[in-house]
Amino acid sequence: MARLIDFTLQCKILEESDKPFSAETAKLVSDELNQALLDLHKRGSSSSSLRSRTPIARISESFEPLATSSSRISSIMDVAVDTVICRVMFVFYTNGIQYTKCSLETSQAATLKEMLRAISAKARRPAQLCRVFSCDKLWGKRKEIDLHETGKKRLMEIPSTKPNRLNFIVDYVNKFPFIPIRFSPLEWSSMSEEEEDVHFPAGHVIEGGHGKYVIEKLLGEGGFGAVYKVYDQSDKTKLYAMKVEKKKEERKDSKLKMEIAILKLVANERKDSHFTSIVDRGKKDTYFFLVMQLVGKSLADLKNKRPDKVFSLPTGLGVSCQCLEAVEDLHKHGFIHRDLKPANYACGLADKKRVVYILDFGIARKYVNKDNVLKTPREKARFKGTVKFASLACHRNIELSPKDDCESWYYLMLDRITQREAVMQCKEDCRRGEKRAKLFDGLKSAEMELGKIMDYIDSQQYYSKVDYTFIYELLKVACTNAGASLDDKYDWEKDD
Structure with missing residues (x-):
């Protein structure tokens, strides 16, 4: 096996050159391959054993594009390793829109969506929010791919000008190609690995310490695992949410452990708590689980249901006030969230x-x-x-503190009350000048107060103690100036 791996590396080195093979080189390559396969056969294996790779084999940390020169080596390499090389131009946002090139080596049988999930998981960016283009090796001749139609296609079925070579542009900013290109290194090590989820069919029963829970349907998947809607086996009217996280040997503690610790600490912080209550928890041989209070739609979903994809100003400011209360309660107990976004807030059900x-x-x-x-x-x-809502310090790899949660909160507040997507793409520029004026375009009645909140948050340092009351008062004044009240009915209450 070592000989075969060494041979494969030799092939890659040879492939970097555009020079034609000499007769001696061709014979050497052929002899090496035959000997490597013979060694493998003597060990009781076969060349087919090399094909038992995971769909996504690995992501290279090298940002140099791999050679795509000729099929003369590809035909030899494919005998040894059943792979396809995907070269990806990655469009992302950090202190401005930038580009990075990377390479992905994966199985030919992997689907386009699997390739996209691997890239997105490494980058901690939602795969469903990007655009994908196929292109040539010089990033030209771009053609946008309809992921609904092509996403399930295996990579080997996607047309390519070179054997075993595919080139893609994965655009998370949705601005390509209308902006100038700036290449920048991206720290893959700072991104989280994609989690392997535990999947259960409807009707599956999980027994906890306080009851048995029946899976009704999958609600969503995230970095921690999966969330299911479940009901108590003894009473189907009792509905809950269950988070499931797969056990991993290399991880010392369950991610759910942090969640449980926080929920227990802040449970009684307010009469109408902004934190879901714990119903049950436990662990099995291969996974951990947490049963908790079931909530309604996320703020992201509620906003997207609005005709113009934006909340009314009273609803946006009122909801923002509650979101900040939740952050304040979390900070009281010494925790920062670090991933505030509309998808991580939800409204309650029934009387909540x-x-x-x-x-x-x-x-x-x-x-x-x-x-x-x-x-x-x-x-x-x-x-x-999340890139869109991360603080400036987060983009600069500076240690975060409560003021950074507040900055993320401010971005998600703007996201709820304005249609200007560019807000999240000019984080530094929007602090001053014409872009600042455009930031609050259409919000004239609240412009002064919202500007003061931004200036106040920007004035905070790592060691600063945030004055939440000051922010609440400005939100109240902004709403009053708009001829409304923070206590007005929310948009989704009016729809009921």
């Missing part, structure tokens, strides 16, 4: 439909030590969160 709940503490961090003193900031902190 006006209450906003904060969700998903998978990457939350304790920012104080055991003596409740702010920890000394690390020299460099890995990127955590």
